[in-house]
Amino acid sequence: MNPNISKLYHIAQKSERKIIGLMSGTSLDGLDIALCLCSGSGTDTRVAVAKFVTMPYDSDFRADIKSVFAKKDADLEKVCLLNEVVAINHAALILKALKEWNIAVDEIDLIASHGQTIFHAPKILHGKASYPNGTLQIGDGDHLAVHTGIITIADFRQKHIAAGGEGAPLAVYGDYLVFAKQGENRIMLNIGGIANFTFLPADKDASKVFSTDVGPGNTLMDQFIQANYPDLYFDQDAALACKGNLNPALLHALLENEFFEKNFPKTTGPELFNLAYLQRAQLQSNTVNLTKEDVLATLCYFTASSIVKAINTTLPEIGQLHIYMSGGGMHNPLLVKLLKNSLTNSIFGTTADLAINPDAKEAVLFALLANETIAGSPIHFGDREGVPSVCMGKICLPS
Numbered sequence: 598m599n600p601n602i603s604k605l606y607h608i609a610q611k612s613e614r615k616i617i618g619l620m621s622g623t624s625l626d627g628l629d630i631a632l633c634l635c636s637g638s639g640t641d642t643r644v645a646v647a648k649f650v651t652m653p654y655d656s657d658f659r660a661d662i663k664s665v666f667a668k669k670d671a672d673l674e675k676v677c678l679l680n681e682v683v684a685i686n687h688a689a690l691i692l693k694a695l696k697e698w699n700i701a702v703d704e705i706d707l708i709a710s711h712g713q714t715i716f717h718a719p720k721i722l723h724g725k726a727s728y729p730n731g732t733l734q735i736g737d738g739d740h741l742a743v744h745t746g747i748i749t750i751a752d753f754r755q756k757h758i759a760a761g762g763e764g765a766p767l768a769v770y771g772d773y774l775v776f777a778k779q780g781e782n783r784i785m786l787n788i789g790g791i792a793n794f795t796f797l798p799a800d801k802d803a804s805k806v807f808s809t810d811v812g813p814g815n816t817l818m819d820q821f822i823q824a825n826y827p828d829l830y831f832d833q834d835a836a837l838a839c840k841g842n843l844n845p846a847l848l849h850a851l852l853e854n855e856f857f858e859k860n861f862p863k864t865t866g867p868e869l870f871n872l873a874y875l876q877r878a879q880l881q882s883n884t885v886n887l888t889k890e891d892v893l894a895t896l897c898y899f900t901a902s903s904i905v906k907a908i909n910t911t912l913p914e915i916g917q918l919h920i921y922m923s924g925g926g927m928h929n930p931l932l933v934k935l936l937k938n939s940l941t942n943s944i945f946g947t948t949a950d951l952a953i954n955p956d957a958k959e960a961v962l963f964a965l966l967a968n969e970t971i972a973g974s975p976i977h978f979g980d981r982e983g984v985p986s987v988c989m990g991k992i993c994l995p996s
């Protein structure tokens with residue numbers, strides 16, 4: 598037997614697996630690395646985050662990714678080269694983190710790598726009837742395996758699409774396993790570049806569980822800041838947005854898009870929610886001369902409104918909800934205030950209340966997906982479109 602296969606067989610049978618979950622999202626701030634201790638599988642899964650760090654990207658690397666990110670006319674040679682470069686850089690960042698943590702490489706069982714999404718093209722975005730859903734994450738798994746010596750599970754989204762999904766959100770497959778709680782209606786709300794949530798009903802009925810994107814999280818605010826304030830990457834503590842005022846006409850125009858009318862689950866990305874989207878809404882609402890602070894305040898209201906609308910329209914009959922936040926947007930005080938003011942019947946917390954660092958939550962998700970692929974089996978979420986019963990990820994061996 599190939600020694601790597603026999604090693605994998607052994608890992609699948611261990612009582613506890615050390616899995617490094619990796620996530621690099623739309624904000625391109627860096628690589629989230631979560632060293633997770635996973636045991637069991639399916640609804641018996643237990644996970645603890647032993648270590649977590651966000652390794653910041655250097656500015657050249659970030660600029661390189663940005664040059665092809667969410668761009669229809671990206672340089673194909675650059676995409677090809679970055680597929681290797683992203684993986685090589687991620688491998689170096691993992692080895693650096695392990696060194697800092699004083700943990701030997703051979704203590705790690707698996708790497709679970711999301712890669713870097715550079716284009717997301719569900720049918721609802723590309724609109725081409727004869728083409729399927731599509732998505733592209735770069736940062737090749739074989740490179741990660743070879744450069745670290747660790748068996749790597751990578752490229753999780755393709756199986757989801759092959760089985761009928763949009764390739765996202767995959768959060769449902771992890772959230773249901775570790776966060777569903779009998780007797781409590783839960784929303785796991787992640788506010789990253791794009792905002793999404795998972796609904797976990799109080800009866801834990803898998804056929805009612807779903808995850809969906811709801812619209813922009815931080816991405817529009819971040820893009821506006823980066824285009825208008827050259828020294829800033831984001832609006833720290835909403836300091837600038839708090840100096841501005843909501844413009845109702847602009848908010849109305851921003852909310853007018855067919856994406857918001859589609860049924861759940863659905864996905865989106867900066868391919869739709871970008872500065873061109875904002876410009877169109879400003880032209881349409883006659884608000885091109887607004888102050889930058891007013892635009893930022895309105896963008897913050899836009900994120901809050903789309904989240905509130907999504908929660909209210911899908912779950913009108915549920916009654917009290919417990920909302921557990923994660924992702925960078927939960928650090929934005931204006932955004933959180935707007936959510937709390939609108940969802941008055943809900944109890945707000947963060948995944949820290951459930952023993953998972955909110956900044957690590959998405960990296961943990963990929964560790965859970967890898968754990969399920971190696972040691973579990975597909976969960977049946979009912980026969981609904983967009984939530985196929987699959988285990989995901991490609992197995993990449995170091996030799």
Ligand SMILES: Nc1ncnc2c1ncn2[C@@H]1O[C@H](COP(=O)(O)OP(=O)(O)OP(=O)(O)O)[C@@H](O)[C@H]1O
Pocket residue numbers: 621622623624625626787788789790791792814815818819830831832833834835923924925926928929930959
């Ligand atoms: N103190 C803060 N005040 C305001 N905004 C903040 C703060 N801290 C973080 N953010 C926001 O969170 C963003 C980073 O969020 P996060 O790391 O969750 O994104 P991501 O993982 O790239 O996104 P995605 O989930 O879409 O993949 C920052 O770019 C910023 O907009």
Ligand SMILES: CC(=O)N[C@H]1[C@@H]2OC[C@@H](O2)[C@@H](O)[C@@H]1O[C@H](C)C(=O)O
Pocket residue numbers: 622623714717732764765766767768769789790791792793808810864865866959962
């Ligand atoms: C295509 C893609 O990378 N989508 C991300 C992105 O970031 C948030 C939202 O958009 C979500 O759909 C997804 O990530 C999370 C981890 C998911 O699949 O659940």
